[in-house]
Amino acid sequence: MxxxxxxxxxxxxxxxxxxxxxxxxxxxxxxxxxxxxxxxxxxxxxxxxxxxxxxxxxxxxxxxxxxxxxxxxxxxxxxxxxxxxxxxxxxxxxxxxxxxxxxxxxxxxxxxxxxxxxxxxxxxxxxxxxxxxxxxxxxxxxxxxxxxxxxxxxxxxxxxxxxxxxxxxxxxxxxxxxxxxxxxxxxxxxxxxxxxxxxxxRGMLKDEFTIVGPRIDLHSGHYGGPGLNPLRTLSEIVASFYDNETGRVAVDGFYEGVHEVPEDQLRQWQNCGFDEAGYLNSVGYSQPHGEKAYSTLEQQWARPTLEVNGLWGGYNGAGSKTVIPSEAHCKITCRLVGDMDPDALRSKIRKHVEDRLPADASVRWNNDLEGSPxxxxxxxxxxxxxxxxxxxxxxxxxxxxxxxxxxxxxxxxxxxxxxxxxxxxxxxxxxxxxxxxxxxxxxxxxxxxxxxxxxxxxxxxxx
Amino acid sequence: MxxxxxxxxxxxxxxxxxxxxxxxxxxxxxxxxxxxxxxxxxxxxxxxxxxxxxxxxxxxxxxxxxxxxxxxxxxxxxxxxxxxxxxxxxxxxxxxxxxxxxxxxxxxxxxxxxxxxxxxxxxxxxxxxxxxxxxxxxxxxxxxxxxxxxxxxxxxxxxxxxxxxxxxxxxxxxxxxxxxxxxxxxxxxxxxxxxxxxxxxRGMLKDEFTIVGPRIDLHSGHYGGPGLNPLRTLSEIVASFYDNETGRVAVDGFYEGVHEVPEDQLRQWQNCGFDEAGYLNSVGYSQPHGEKAYSTLEQQWARPTLEVNGLWGGYNGAGSKTVIPSEAHCKITCRLVGDMDPDALRSKIRKHVEDRLPADASVRWNNDLEGSPxxxxxxxxxxxxxxxxxxxxxxxxxxxxxxxxxxxxxxxxxxxxxxxxxxxxxxxxxxxxxxxxxxxxxxxxxxxxxxxxxxxxxxxxxx
CATH class of the missing domain: 3.40.630.10 (Zn peptidases)
Structure with a gap:
């Protein structure tokens, strides 16, 4: 033959x-x-x-x-x-x-x-x-x-x-x-x-934003107390992206277009020989950290994410600097599944951020980053x-x-x-x-x- | 004369x-x-x-x-x-x-x-x-x-x-x-x-810490979902430092050693000609952002702070990188008043952070930073x-x-x-x-x- x-x-x-x-x-x-x-x-x-x-x-x-x-x-x-x-x-x-x-x-x-x-x-x-x-x-x-x-x-x-x-x-x-x-x-x-x-x-949505607080970098001896610190605002906004009880993303409407994995496919996945413990342990994890209602494989293959890939602002050299910076920066990417629409999702995430800005803070978006379903x-x-x-x-x-x-x-x-x-x-x-x-x-x-x-x-x- | x-x-x-x-x-x-x-x-x-x-x-x-x-x-x-x-x-x-x-x-x-x-x-x-x-x-x-x-x-x-x-x-x-x-x-x-x-x-306490998540930087295509992201953990910890209802620092025992300003001194301050609106507006603030129960001057002169002076981790170059970084870094300083003890306060802050670490995350402290009352x-x-x-x-x-x-x-x-x-x-x-x-x-x-x-x-x- x-x-x-x-x-x-x-x-x-x-x-x-x-x-x-x-x-x-x-x-x-x-x-x-x-x-x-x-x-x-x-x-x-x-x-x-x-x-x-x-x-x-x-x-x-x-x-x-x-x-x-x-x-x-x-x-x-x-x-x-x-x-x-x-x-x-x-x-x-x-x-x-x-x-x-x-x-x-x-x-x-x-x-x-x-x-x-x-x-x-x-x-x-x-x-x-x-x-x-x-x-x-x-x-x-x-x-x-x-x-x-x-x-x-x-x-x-x-x-x-x-x-x-x-x-x-x-x-x-x-x-x-x-x-x-x-x-x-x-x-x-x-x-x-x-x-x-x-x-x-999975698809991908990329976005990047800057929280702007005071007009210029401030000295915390002068403004520490009454000053709004954009690093704090950014941290609070990032924290608000997640619901720690369920492990879900807490952005309104985030899961629109996400479908459950069909039973037969799920059974196949469960028997595919995936070494969950090895996969997690090899990078230092004792457990999965995503949505609690889903298995590690589902979290990785069939569930969407909102991930912070970069966060920076203020002073990061040796020693310390008592600065209240004017700006704080954040890069995010989302992994998309099912019929999630990248453009619609971008709007939802941006609304989530904008709805949480305190007085005297503003946000600037990078409009050069794309998305794909x-x-x-x-x-x-x-x-x-x-x-x-x-x-x-x-x-x-x-x-x-x-x-x-x-x-x-x-x-x-x-x-x-x-x-x-x-x-x-x-x-x-x-x-x-x-x-x-x-x-x-x-x-x-x-x-x-x-x-x-x-x-x-x-x-x-x-x- | x-x-x-x-x-x-x-x-x-x-x-x-x-x-x-x-x-x-x-x-x-x-x-x-x-x-x-x-x-x-x-x-x-x-x-x-x-x-x-x-x-x-x-x-x-x-x-x-x-x-x-x-x-x-x-x-x-x-x-x-x-x-x-x-x-x-x-x-x-x-x-x-x-x-x-x-x-x-x-x-x-x-x-x-x-x-x-x-x-x-x-x-x-x-x-x-x-x-x-x-x-x-x-x-x-x-x-x-x-x-x-x-x-x-x-x-x-x-x-x-x-x-x-x-x-x-x-x-x-x-x-x-x-x-x-x-x-x-x-x-x-x-x-x-x-x-x-x-x-x-005011006195000063300086500290710096690193939240460590996975053993190495991860690709969010492989670990996005089940992966613990230290940037998220750090954001949640920083957010937990504050009580937004009152504007107070939410670290247990933070205000030990803080005294109220005596009435007569407060009266003097109220009449010292401080231009609150000018002071705030000159840097882009419409209102003070510290403890709500205290005036701007008290927030600046007589109240302690916990300020984030630097935050960084992950990717901050052009475009995007789908990384789940291994580490996230944070520099803080506190302004101290009254009888606040820098060493005791350092322990309280470190305990606050350590108490909030999720499974599979750890913290590394910089022990080279000093404090003064x-x-x-x-x-x-x-x-x-x-x-x-x-x-x-x-x-x-x-x-x-x-x-x-x-x-x-x-x-x-x-x-x-x-x-x-x-x-x-x-x-x-x-x-x-x-x-x-x-x-x-x-x-x-x-x-x-x-x-x-x-x-x-x-x-x-x-x-």
Whole structure:
């Protein structure tokens, strides 16, 4: 059988595949830092060459920022399902460098208590994950001379710096990029060894405000007592965001558009192998701290949040300064779920703040921060069940439709710009330290990730 | 009469006195910045030379920091009262320089709606105030050949940088510095034209703490919901410091040692000419914001505070970062009154914070910050009433014993190290912009300040 031959070839070629990934990891494609612009270009060139080597038409496409890589294969086979695969070749900066146990761009295999890992910046996010798909294609092509699906490859180099070129490029090349379904490999497994398809992503609302008190910074010897201190006002407003009895956000109307998770999905989540204690303990928590009526997984995947990400004002140097500052600043983000409307929510939060301003205090808003609604995947499509079966076969463990606490705007863009559903399958683990020192990707994730995509492509071609 | 001749000479010599002050103001004696070390030295030399020119024995005395200036006059007159006069020749830094209307160390007379002012860094704090006393001595000496009191001059050059050498120097030179009473000219008048003797100064307690939540900074896509956010915890704790119904501090036992202001003193304060509306409006307040049961003046002079001077944590750069930070930081100071014990209060505040920590949060305290109790002047001493009469005569307005919201530790050191009471008389106005751009000293403050000290010295010699 063709698939079994493909899987065998993946096993025998694993060392070569790992070497290829190491090659890509050696390229310092940090997208946020202009000093690495040539490296980003080099990574794009590397990917074009690698796709070409497999027999896939591909080219580098310039943008105002770092280039895209677009490739096509199987166009002659009009009856085969047509998928687009998305990944990104850029990586996060490496600082603080002194916390790495080895140079971040000199990747190496390391033995750890959890098995062999590929250590290096980008090993997991997203070069390693991206290459699981490319290697699956390589094996299919080598064994069968062709791929089971028609495939469009779409790699960007600006994901870690806000993807400024992405929407214009997708709009300008919509016809070329359109496919039946987008595949994305940039997510984690719900727990080690449990294959996972993300069925929902939270949305995001960003806002920032400044509480203004006195006209100028005051000396607390002169105004301490009668003076209004905006740091106090800000603290009181932040405290008022929450109801500590229930753990809920206390902003009026905050939960409009939030839906309860259906019973059957909840049961699946409860049995998905999520290691709640490990997840909490690993960062120093003995218990979850969100809404008391919901489990940790629900708090993370299916409930909205209002989070303070930054708070500052007054003096923060050494020693003390008896200042009553004129201003106090606050940055917030909300994670959105269900049908929560970012614009409506922004108004509710702003009203909450404005309603609580004492006399002589005012608020100034930053109007440059955006919002995006939650995304719910169309898991009713037959491709999702086909992929789930393929993943379950590979991992010998029932694959789960899981939620995701994060926000991946690209999934929404495929829908809004290209009218395509997206399916997110990833093999990262929570301890991969993406964005942090000592990033790694389990060799098992890489190996079984390649095998998983070989099976998924096979399954999609049969559905 | 000798005093009248002295006052006349002060009037005719005002231009010369102003020129001398300008000379001193041209010296850039910024004590916090090592780049100006030679300038501090130069200011000390200038003062030694000026005292010598009057006929006063004086010398520069080295310290590990900037030098002291110590002078003596009238030692042969063992029967005369012996006063010590304290002032400081160092000044605050000048930044932001672009907000000055002229170079800060090129002083000049300027006409303003409130009369002629001497504009320049240090004009009020404290070179101008210091020179009111020196010029009074000069006039006395010129007219009468001697001074009516025995006087020790004691000038330091580190007041604006925390006076690190002061206590060791006072301890090492206690015998030399001891006098009957310390005079300090570093305070303001309660309102324009109302001569003021400070009868009480608030004390100070400084503290700083860090709320620690998760072990590391977290991504709100992974932990937003179940994650404990120390910025929220800190905000809730700061909010809990206050009772908004009454405006009081809500820390258990906070008001222990606080006494009500005696009726007669309160009546005096009510009639001291304090411009409450102007004081509040000038910084953007329409009303006082402290304890509702007390007047603005009482809130400022006679009531304790717990003030947040700095708050910071998380991300404060451009745009947004979806971080749940590991730590949140807070700097506080308390102004103390009456018999409040700084050490006991520190324990109460720390207990308040620790009692409110949720599970999985901890607190780390900075143990390097000190405290000092409030100081109540010994206004029962006859010198105080004598000085009050002298000031009333000069300003043709009854002088008042006023409170002061600030803390001047030197007054306490005279008491604790040298066993001396201190009397604080100053001629600054609230709009002098000390520590700020465009510092000035009213020419009227300078002129009548000199005349005031001439009268006070006369009155002390007769008491």
């Amino acid at each position: 063709a698939l079994n031959d493909v899987l065998d070839r993946i096993d025998t070629e694993l060392d070569a595949a790992t070497e290829r990934l190491m090659d890509l990891l050696r390229i310092q494609s940090i997208s946020t830092d202009p000093a690495f612009k040539a490296d980003c270009d080099k990574a794009a060139d590397w990917l074009v060459a690698d796709l070409n080597a497999i027999g896939i038409t591909a080219e580098k496409r310039e943008t105002p920022g770092h280039p895209m890589v677009v490739g096509h294969v199987g166009e002659e086979n009009a009856d085969a399902p047509h998928v687009l695969f998305y990944g990104h070749y850029d990586v996060q900066p490496v600082d603080p460098l002194e916390l790495w146990n080895r140079p971040p761009f000199e990747p190496q295999l390391e033995e750890t208590p959890n098995g062999t890992v590929i250590r290096g910046r980008g090993a997991s996010d997203d070069k390693g994950q991206l290459m699981t798909f490319v290697e699956a294609c390589r094996a299919w092509k080598a064994v069968n001379g062709s791929l089971p699906c028609r495939i469009t490859f779409f790699f960007e180099g600006e994901e870690e710096s806000g993807s400024p070129s992405l929407i214009p490029f997708m709009e300008a090349n919509a016809e070329e990029l359109k496919a039946d379904l987008a595949l994305i490999c940039d997510t984690s497994m719900v727990s080690r060894g449990v294959p996972s398809i993300s069925s929902q992503l 939650a995304a719910v995947m169309n898991i009713a499509r037959p491709e999702f069940e086909a992929a789930r079966t393929a993943l379950s076969d590979e991992w010998q463990r029932e694959a789960v439709f899981c939620g995701m606490g994060g926000s991946i705007p690209i999934a929404g863009f495929f829908s809004s710009i290209l009218g395509m559903d997206a399916m997110l399958i990833g093999f990262a683990n929570d301890d991969d330290a993406i964005h942090s020192p000592n990033e790694k990707y389990d060799l098992k994730s890489f190996h079984k990730g390649i095998r998983s995509w070989a099976r998924v492509l096979d399954a999609l071609s049969r559905k | 000798a005093l009248n001749d002295v006052l006349d000479r002060i009037d005719t010599e005002l231009d010369a006195a102003t020129e001398r002050l300008m000379d001193l103001l041209r010296i850039q004696s910024i004590s916090t910045d090592p780049a100006f070390k030679a300038d501090c030295d130069k200011a000390a030399d200038w003062l030694v030379a000026d005292l010598n020119a009057i006929g006063i024995t004086a010398e520069k005395r080295e310290t590990p920091g900037h030098p002291m200036v110590v002078g003596h006059v009238g030692e042969e007159n063992a029967d005369a009262p012996h006063v010590l006069f304290y002032g400081h020749y160092d000044v605050q830094p000048v930044d932001p320089l672009e907000l000055w209307n002229r170079p800060p160390f090129e002083p000049q007379l300027e006409e303003t709606p409130n009369g002629t002012v001497i504009r320049g860094r240090g004009a009020s704090d404290d070179k101008g105030q210091l020179m009111t006393f020196v010029e009074a001595c000069r006039a006395w000496k010129a007219v009468n050949g001697s001074l009516p009191c025995r006087i020790t001059f004691f000038f330091e050059g580190e007041e604006e940088s925390g006076s690190p050498s002061l206590i060791p120097f006072m301890e090492a030179n206690a015998e030399e510095l001891k006098a009957d009473l310390a005079l300090i000219c570093d305070t303001s008048m309660v309102s324009r034209g109302v001569p003021s003797i400070s009868s009480q100064l 409030a100081a109540v002047m010994n206004i029962a001493r006859p010198e105080f009433e004598a000085a009050r009469t002298a000031l009333s005569d000069e300003w043709q307005r009854e002088a008042v014993f006023c409170g002061m919201g600030g803390s001047i530790p030197i007054a306490g050191f005279f008491s604790s190290i040298l066993g001396m009471d201190a009397m604080l008389i100053g001629f600054a106005n609230d709009d002098d912009a000390i520590h700020s751009p465009n510092e000035k000293y009213d020419l009227k403050s300078f002129h009548k300040g000199i005349r005031s000290w001439a009268r006070v010295l006369d009155a002390l010699s007769r008491k």
